[in-house]
Structure formats: structure tokens, C-alpha cells
Amino acid sequence: MPALAHAVAPVLTATSTPPVHVDTGDTAWVLVCTALVLLMTPGLAFFYAGMVRSKHVLAMIMQSFACIAIVSVTWVLVGYSLAFDDDAGGGLVGGLHLVGLAHASAGVPGINLTIPPLVFVLFQLLFAVLTAALLTGATADRMRFESFVVLVAVWSVVVYAPVAHWAFSPDGWLHRLGLLDFAGGTVVEMCSGASALALVLVLGPRRGWPREMMAPHNLPLTLLGAGLLWVGWIGFNAGSALTAGSLAASAALATHLSGVGGMIGWLALEKKLTGKATTLGAASGAVAGLVAITPAAGFLQPLPALAVGVVAGVVCLFAIRLKFRFRYDDSLDVVAVHYVGGVVGTLCVGLFAATVVNPAVTHQGLFLGGGLEQLGKQLVGVLATSAFAFAATYVLGRVLRATIGLRVTADDEHAGLDTSQHAETAYELTTTSTIGRSHG
Amino acid sequence: MRLVTAILRPHAVDDVRAALEPLGVHGMTVSDVHGYGRQGGHTEVYRGAEYRVDLVPKIRVEVLVDDDAADAVVGAIVETARTGRIGDGKVWVQAVDEVVRVRTGEVGAAAI
Numbered sequence: 001m002p003a004l005a006h007a008v009a010p011v012l013t014a015t016s017t018p019p020v021h022v023d024t025g026d027t028a029w030v031l032v033c034t035a036l037v038l039l040m041t042p043g044l045a046f047f048y049a050g051m052v053r054s055k056h057v058l059a060m061i062m063q064s065f066a067c068i069a070i071v072s073v074t075w076v077l078v079g080y081s082l083a084f085d086d087d088a089g090g091g092l093v094g095g096l097h098l099v100g101l102a103h104a105s106a107g108v109p110g111i112n113l114t115i116p117p118l119v120f121v122l123f124q125l126l127f128a129v130l131t132a133a134l135l136t137g138a139t140a141d142r143m144r145f146e147s148f149v150v151l152v153a154v155w156s157v158v159v160y161a162p163v164a165h166w167a168f169s170p171d172g173w174l175h176r177l178g179l180l181d182f183a184g185g186t187v188v189e190m191c192s193g194a195s196a197l198a199l200v201l202v203l204g205p206r207r208g209w210p211r212e213m214m215a216p217h218n219l220p221l222t223l224l225g226a227g228l229l230w231v232g233w234i235g236f237n238a239g240s241a242l243t244a245g246s247l248a249a250s251a252a253l254a255t256h257l258s259g260v261g262g263m264i265g266w267l268a269l270e271k272k273l274t275g276k277a278t279t280l281g282a283a284s285g286a287v288a289g290l291v292a293i294t295p296a297a298g299f300l301q302p303l304p305a306l307a308v309g310v311v312a313g314v315v316c317l318f319a320i321r322l323k324f325r326f327r328y329d330d331s332l333d334v335v336a337v338h339y340v341g342g343v344v345g346t347l348c349v350g351l352f353a354a355t356v357v358n359p360a361v362t363h364q365g366l367f368l369g370g371g372l373e374q375l376g377k378q379l380v381g382v383l384a385t386s387a388f389a390f391a392a393t394y395v396l397g398r399v400l401r402a403t404i405g406l407r408v409t410a411d412d413e414h415a416g417l418d419t420s421q422h423a424e425t426a427y428e429l430t431t432t433s434t435i436g437r438s439h440g
Numbered sequence: 441m442r443l444v445t446a447i448l449r450p451h452a453v454d455d456v457r458a459a460l461e462p463l464g465v466h467g468m469t470v471s472d473v474h475g476y477g478r479q480g481g482h483t484e485v486y487r488g489a490e491y492r493v494d495l496v497p498k499i500r501v502e503v504l505v506d507d508d509a510a511d512a513v514v515g516a517i518v519e520t521a522r523t524g525r526i527g528d529g530k531v532w533v534q535a536v537d538e539v540v541r542v543r544t545g546e547v548g549a550a551a552i
Binding site: 270317320321 | 489
């Protein structure tokens with residue numbers, strides 16, 4: 001979406017909502033991509049669920065499904081307006097003209113759309129859903145469900161929506177600065193990753209971490225989830241072209257190649273370090289590569305996209321060591337994969353961005369002879385997004401901890417969130433586990 | 441009557457069962473168990489972090505036999521399950537006071 005704004009619309013002044021001339025091909029493509037992006041959240045649920053212990057698996061899935069419900073509502077009520085309405089001041093946040101989606105079908109301020117604006121609303125809604133669901137990997141196995149619901153509802157409005165405005169809205173200050181973020185390296189990956197780190201620091205570690213082994217209970221589930229994410233990511237990135245043309249084709253190819261590069265990079269390093277190439281490594285590396293290409297998909301040629309994936313696979317695997325060094329229990333490595341991968345990708349735009357791929361690239365990347373200009377803009381995006389998402393989420397987390405509380409009791413944590421939070425058990429694999437009496 | 445209990449490598453169970461048939465053993469109870477002895481566990485690697493898994497999966501076989509059949513049954517189990525490497529398991533024998541077949545009410549040796 002920002003790509004198209006760059007490509008077609010010179011940055012327009014506030015309060016201008018261009019008329020929409022609907023192209024059926026573009027509309028069909030973005031509708032398909034919208035469905036693909038929706039698929040990513042259940043995919044993420046399975047990706048994460050396989051990595052937790054069997055007593056927490058339903059709670060893990062439930063948090064992602066709850067994000068679909070919660071963020072869909074907050075988005076149509078107020079989030080979309082704060083992200084995409086005409087600027088309310090300083091490029092920091094949108095206004096309230098589109099609250100409740102009033103006037104939303106007329107167009108999106110500053111963006112020359114060839115699809116019905118309501119398709120754009122839904123496409124962006126599902127980005128907001130997925131970004132919130134990403135948080136759950138860091139806070140796994142210890143949050144009360146009620147507190148999680150409140151956290152996500154507030155977070156999607158006060159943290160996600162402003163950051164989306166900064167980079168995705170043509171009025172946003174990072175967009176006006178010239179940050180190139182094709183599909184959300186800052187907005188989705190770094191925003192969720194930095195917020196995840198803040199939440200982990202507020203929550204504290206899972207009981208027993210890192211002394212106890214907390215191994216994944218069902219890696220086939222994780223690999224299934226990674227596969228669904230990979231498919232969905234084509235829609236996430238190539239759909240962000242908002243047109244069904246060469247830009248979408250280029251973004252789709254770059255996305256796939258970076259996922260491949262991530263898998264290769266991660267597995268090669270893992271094999272060298274531990275002697276084994278693991279299935280969890282294959283899934284994690286692919287996701288790391290897909291994360292890193294998210295800001296870059298519509299700006300890079302194919303081979304640089306492959307390289308970005310390899311670099312992300314290697315760097316993200318090393319980044320997992322940080323949590324053991326600094327003793328923060330980022331349970332499923334949201335910081336190492338999404339934050340670090342997002343930073344890698346966002347900076348790589350400043351190295352590899354090519355005008356031949358996208359005319360929105362006004363300063364080519366450093367490695368294409370464009371100098372440091374674009375890299376500097378990318379760095380500003382990295383620093384600003386990191387600082388705001390971390391600080392705002394930290395404050396939100398502390399306020400909720402002091403008021404409604406965030407963690408389950410020790411007994412509930414030991415028993416598992418499935419029974420303590422949802423009164424269910426995921427797997428009834430033995431006869432004895434199903435012996436019981438009905439209370440009517 | 442005697443209860444013979446054997447902790448064995450999982451893949452040994454089929455052969456043990458076949459070896460006991462000719463001795464008149466027509467029933468046994470088998471369970472999945474985990475434990476540790478002199479045999480070490482194994483290492484698992486998740487995202488570069490290595491974990492030592494100490495408990496080893498084993499199979500527990502329980503067989504009720506007449507007093508005078510116990511020695512032959514134990515001998516057949518040991519003979520069949522032995523590989524000579526650490527981790528082959530253990531077999532022990534306990535005295536049993538009474539046995540009742542639920543379906544018929546038969547007691548003692550007739551219930552075995």
C-alpha cells in the first residue's frame with residue numbers, strides 16, 4: 001500500500017481523498033490476498049502452539065483466535081481511522097473522521113486506489129490482527145486470558161494504529177520522510193517484536209525458566225503453521241502492491257526467495273553449531289526470511305531478496321542467544337525472529353532498493369550506487385518504531401499489571417493454561433484421561 | 441503364584457512374547473514407562489539450545505505364572521531380551537497371595 005502511494009501518487013497534502021476508479025483485476029487480486037492474510041493468523045496459532053508444552057496448547061491457539069475477534073472490532077471502530085484518516089497533527093496519528101468506518105467507502109486519504117476502499121479496510125484490518133497475534137509467542141504460558149483480551153484491545157489502538165499511520169499512511173511522518181516499508185517491516189514485525197520485549201520484561205519469565213526444559217510438544221503442528229504462514233505471506237507482501245501487475249509479481253517472487261534463503265541460512269548455521277539440521281530450524285529460518293523481506297519485497301530484485309533471507313536466517317539464529325545472555329523469557333523468540341528479522345529487512349532496503357523494481361525508489365540502495373541516503377531514512381524508521389513501540393507497550397503493560405493483573409497464579413501455571421483458563425484439555429490420548437462424571 | 445515383572449527395551453517385546461508362548465504363557469500386561477539406570481539419555485536441540493533428556497523410554501511387561509514356571513519364564517525373557525549393551529533392562533519376581541478371574545470367579549492357579 002505505501003508502495004502504490006509512492007509509485008502512483010506524489011505525496012498528497014492532507015484532506016485530499018482521491019476518487020476511486022475501480023479496476024476489476026486489481027480488486028480480484030487484493031480480495032484473494034485478503035483471504036491469504038486471514039489464513040496467516042490461524043497459521044501463526046499452529047506455528048506457536050506446536051512449540052509450547054501440551055498443557056498450554058489450547059490457550060496458545062485461543063490467543064490468536066481471540067485477536068481475530070478483538071482487533072477486528074477495535075479496527076473498524078477506531079483503529080482504521082487513527083491509521084489512515086487525514087493527519088491529526090505532525091504525522092503522528094490519523095483523525096477521527098473515519099471512526100466506525102463512516103465515510104470509509106469514499107476513499108483512502110492520500111492513496112490513489114484502483115480497488116474499492118472497503119477491500120483496503122479489510123486487508124489492513126487483517127494486518128492489525130496478525131501483528132497483535134505475534135505478541136502471544138513472547139508472553140506464552142503465563143497470561144490470564146481476561147487480561148490478554150484487554151491488553152490486545154488497547155494495544156491495537158494506542159500502539160499499532162499510530163505506527164501504521166507513521167509508515168503506511170501518506171500523511172505519516174516516516175512515510176513523508178521517505179522510509180520505504182513495503183508491507184510492514186516496521187509496522188508489523190518490529191512493532192510486534194519491540195512490544196513483545198516490553199511485555200516480557202513486565203510479565204517476568206515462565207516459572208522454571210531457563211532451568212527446566214520446555215521443549216516443543218508437537219513439531220508437526222509447528223511445521224504446518226509455518227507452511228500456512230508461507231502461503232499467506234505471498235498475499236501479505238504481493239497484495240501490498242494493491243495492484244495485480246508487475247510489482248505484485250516482483251514482490252511475490254522476492255517473498256518466496258527470501259523464505260527459501262532464510263531456511264538455508266538458518267539450517268546451515270545450525271548444522272555447523274550443533275551438528276544437526278532440525279525441522280524447527282527449517283520452520284524458524286523460513287519465517288525469519290519471510291519477516292525480513294516484508295519491508296523489502298516490492299523494492300528488491302530476486303537475488304538480493306534471496307540474500308536478505310540468508311542473512312536473516314543466520315542473524316536471527318544468533319539473536320536467540322540474547323535471551324539467555326540477558327535473561328528475558330521471550331518464550332517463542334518473537335524478539336529474535338520478528339524484531340531482529342524486521343530490523344535486518346528494513347535496513348536491507350537501504351542496501352538493495354532498486355528503481356527498476358519500483359519507481360517509488362527515489363534513492364537507490366547503497367549497493368546499487370545510491371549512497372547512504374536511503375539507509376539513513378531506514379535507520380530513522382527502525383529507531384523511531386523501536387522506541388515508541390517498546391516504551392508505549394511497557395507503560396501499558398505496567399498499568400495493566402498494577403490494575404487488573406496480568407499473570408495467572410502459580411497453581412494455574414503449573415496445571416496449564418488449557419484447564420485453568422479455558423476448562424479444556426487438548427489431547428485425550430488415553431482411556432483414563434476421559435474417565436469422569438457429568439455435572440449435567 | 442508369582443508375578444514376573446520385566447523392564448525392557450521397547451523393541452524387545454515382540455520377541456519376548458513369542459518366546460513365552462511355548463512356556464504356556466497366554467497373557468501379559470504391557471505398559472509404556474520412562475526411567476533411568478546406567479543407560480544415559482539423549483540430547484535434543486531446539487533453536488540452537490541443547491537439552492539433556494535423562495529419562496529413557498522402556499516397556500514394562502507383567503506376567504502372572506505358577507510357582508514352578510517362574511524360573512523358565514524369567515530365563516526366556518532374559519535370553520530373548522539380552523543384547524549385551526547397557527540398557528537391556530531388569531526382571532524381578534514377586535510372590536502373589538491370590539488371583540481371581542473376574543468373568544468366572546475362579547481363584548488361584550486356575551485363574552492364571
